[in-house]
Structure formats: structure tokens, C-alpha cells
Amino acid sequence: MYAEERQQAIAGLVADRGRVAVTALAEEFGVTTETVRRDLAVLERAGMLRRVHGGAVPAGALTYVETALSERHGTRGEQKRKIAAAALDLLPGADGSLLLDGGSSTAALAELLPGDRRLFVATHSVPLAARLSTMPGVSLHVVGGRVRGLTQCAVGEQAISTLADLRVDVAFLGANGITADHGFSTPDEAEASVKRAMIRAGQRVVVLADSSKLGREHLVRFAAPADVDVLVTDADVDPALVVRLEDAGVEVVVA
Template sequence: MATASSTTSVAELTGSRKRSRRLAAILDAVAEQGEISLHGLRELVGGSIATVRRDLTVLADQGLLVRTHGGAKATSSVLELPVDLRDTRFQEAKRRIARAAVALVPRERHAVALSGGSTTAGVARELAHHSDLTVVTNSLSIASLVAPHPRLKVVMTGGILRAQSLELVGVLAEGTFSAVNIGTAILGADGVSAEAGITTHDETEARTNHAMVASARRTIVVADGSKIGRTALAQMCPADLVHVLITDDSADPAELDRLRASGVEIIVVAAGEETPAA
């Protein structure tokens, strides 16, 4: 896993969104299969064997996977994509999810809490069209997106910075969320299921986001279809605390039915078309 002391991000090393999407696809394949061959990766992402080898070198140098003689395997510490790679995936679906979420935010004085993540970052961009909102967040990325808009008031939590997600976590962040009254919490997720609830890869981040949900009158979860039916390490909240889930039409319909049975209102947007990874 890339550490806080790393001075070069994956995005700086990749140089283009096209390559970033390819690296994200490689990390997904390694995480899902545990180990995969060079030829398997070439079939997945396209390009030449030499290109795949260069991609693996970038990811191995950042500690995100382990090179093997014929391919790559996951490390025990790799649990999530770095934020600069996550932002390149499922972009059109995330834009449509963000617009649907913002349409549910009242056009009046209101406090909105946003967790970190690429989908919630899309929500933050869309909130620029609102006024008289207070945005409470523990995400440096979200705060930087909202800050240029003078009609939006930004409240940042304290806490310890997680390099992978650029979020502030821990007791200081939890204390900030517990001290304010939030109208709508908009929560990103690494996994969404009726059984496991809304989950993320880091237990400290999960506790911080649970404090956000506990302070909110309404919770909206925004997650692209790849997250539906998945379970990550730590629960942020059970499904029955979620009022609305906004996802896209690539989501597993059976899992959406199970979430509806848990009392969650489901809004499904069109996924749109993605640019191929290679």
C-alpha cells in the first residue's frame, strides 16, 4: 500500500487518464483473482505484453501489488484503489448519480455532510449550483472542490489524514460530526449489500462515517453498480439506516430487490458508455 511518505502519486506516474483506467482495471483483476498472468492481463486491458509489464512495474513500485515471474499477485495490504485512480472509473455513471443526489438536496438553508470518494466528489461539483448550503466534510478533496464557491459554507473536521483516501479520520473527525446537526448525509461506499450494509476498506474511516450518519436526519448513499452486492472490511452503517441509494443500471437487480426489502428507496440512473481501458 502506498504510504503517507510517498512523494509521487500513481497519477503523476501514469500521465494519462487512459493509462490510469488501465491500471485501475489491473488492480481490480488482481484484487478479485489474487494472482493473474501477464497474458491474462493483456487480454483484459489490451496493449502489448511490454505495456502490461511497464504498468505492473508502476504498481509494484507503489506497493500496490507484487510482481511474479509470469504476472502479478495481490499483497496482503492492498484493499483499495488510490483516490487518484478511483476518480477515472465509471465517470459517466458517477456524473449521473451525482446529479440525481443533488436533486434531492433542498433549495433552502440546509447542512449537507459529504464523505470522501470519487462519486461524492461528483456530488460536490454539482452542489456549486446551490446556494445557502453548509457542507460538512472530512475529505480534503471535497473541501477543495467546494471552497471556490462563495455561496457554499465549508466546515472541515479535524483528524488524522489517510493518504489513500485523503480523508481525515479518528476521534477528532468523529467529534466534529457529533457536534453538528446534519440535514442530509451523502455517503460513498466500497461495498453495498442488504446483509452487510454500507462498507468501506478501513475500520477507522468506517467509524468516522458512522458518526456522520448518526448526526444526519437523512442518509443518501451514492455508489456505482460495481459496488452493489460487494462487501468491504468495515461497516459504516446497516442498510436500514439508509433512506436512499442512488446507483446505475449495471447494478445487480437481485441485490437491489433485497435492499428495497430492507426499506431503502432505490434510484437507478443509466450507466452511460465508458471509454475502453486500452
């Protein structure tokens, strides 16, 4: 394989996986780590990726750009359904309590909540509240505040104050970016503040995120790996990233 062909292949892997490691690329293409680093330098100068410690991420991985909820619902639907199904094993028992963050993966979990189990569910998501209000067995608590149109979730001091008074069995959160170094991140500070309050309210913290979120870093970190008990993701995840997260103390469940 010529250098140009290898570099194009590497760029494709970064786009698909979100993050790649130098050592993994060297093994995959049968070249030295020094050769891979030279390839990454060429691709970075071309604006096709961004080098980070030990590997590379997409050029736009560190960003404040946020995707609207309606767009997220239309992507990776099958993976999110599998993640939600695996997350059912992490629900509390009858008369248990949980927090549901806004987002497409947590929405998939809401769709699968068992109708024969009494659960207290709190959420700051307007669409999730509307869905949960019709579900038998669910005692719904809506966290209020200023609603952001982009995510359709309540944020601000009112939401944070309400969450400060709650203590639930499990808090289920979403994330826009996840790395072992930067932790769990999102583009918006207001959303990050609510997520931090949710983490403080949960006896156990579970993040639901499809594999495209792993290896990406966004503007605002809302949790270090030590703050999260379990990450549920899909089978397309890079095994090297799983190992790094597990080494950082996060239990990773691959759906």
C-alpha cells in the same frame, strides 16, 4: 452450451456484476438451480469466485484491500456523473445543511452543487474542501483530524468528536461494498468510524455508489440497511439486488 462454456460465462457475469443469484443464473442459462450450484462449486474450486448465500461474488469481494482515491476517480466516470445528477434532487433547500463524505461519487456531486443556493456543507475530505472553498453560496466547515494519504480524508477521534456536535439535513456517503445481508462496508476501520459518525449526524442518509460496489462485501460494516434512507446507483445494477435492498428498507434510485 457445454458445461465449460456455461461456467466461463457465469464467471464473466460475476466479474461484471459483482454478485449473481443462483435463481437468476438458472433462468438466464435455462438450467436448474442444482446445475448452477454445481457450476459455482467448480468455479470456486478454481478460485474464480466465492459462493455466498443464494449466489456468488468475485473471489476478492471480501477484502481489506483499498483502492486509492486517484484510481477511483479514473473509473466509471459517466455512471458517477449520472448518480451525482440524480442526487441533486435529494439536496436540502436554501439555507440547508449537508455532510459530504470523501470519495469519487461524492466529488461528482460537489461539482454539481447549485451556485444559486445557500448551503452549509461539512466535509472531512481535503480535495472536496479545496473545491468547495471556491464555490459561491457554500458555507464550508472542514472536519479535521489525521489525514489518510490513501483517501485524503480526516479520520480519528478529532473527526468523530467534531461530527458528534453536528446535525445536518442530509449526509451523503460513499461505500466500497453494499449487500442486503452485510449492509454497507469499507476496508478500513478508521474510515468506517467516521462514516458511522456521519450517519448519526444526518437527519437523512444517502449513499452514492456505482453498481460495481453492489454485491461486494468489505472488511468493516459501517451501516446496516436500516441506517440508510436512500441509495443512488446507476442503471447497470442487477435488478435482483435492487429488490433485496428495497425489501431491507432502502429506497433505491437508479440514475
